[in-house]
Amino acid sequence: SAVISQKPSRDICQRGTSLTIQCQVDSQVTMMFWYRQQPGQSLTLIATANQGSEATYESGFVIDKFPISRPNLTFSTLTVSNMSPEDSSIYLCSAKTDSGANVLTFGAGSRLTVL
């Protein structure tokens, strides 16, 4: 299956700042997904990013806080805006990389700590 690369792998950020996470897939994919994994919690879907259209956000997540770009079929970014300590989490990028299969492949995640 395809490989998904994320950067940064980890970062320590100051309250009130914003950070953009990049996600690169080594093949073209239609749908990319951004998940959050808070300490001791499961993975929660933030949004689905389709190329050529606006991202679709899940309940509890808004574009102003988590703007997403999807400029082409292999790349996406997630920005965590105006961060607070509650945003400390692992953010994971994923995609369905096997044609016709309903299986997600995940990147290694970006661990953000907000002070």
Place this chain on the structure above:
Amino acid sequence: AQSVSQHNHHVILSEAASLELGCNYSYGGTVNLFWYVQYPGQHLQLLLKYFSGDPLVKGIKGFEAEFIKSKFSFNLRKPSVQWSDTAEYFCAVTHSSGNTPLVFGKGTRLSVIA
């Protein structure tokens, strides 16, 4: 809305013990079911999946899971665990159409001791 319940937060087993991790889901349609594993410091990886057919599915590293539709369950099993199975295990469900998000359970941490 879809939901997934994993019954055990943390399981501690000795090597060679048998493993069963519970997973129940709440969803009214035709589902695809997954177990993902996250070894310490590594990516989430697919362990096994159920789409249709034989409800007993086999995955990598000797793991298997059984889909029991009447119980809305998809429990993960391994007859004899190894120290290297120490990891976090996540059950997940989505509609078989692929048009709904993948919903995860809270995960079960497995610690295998020598």
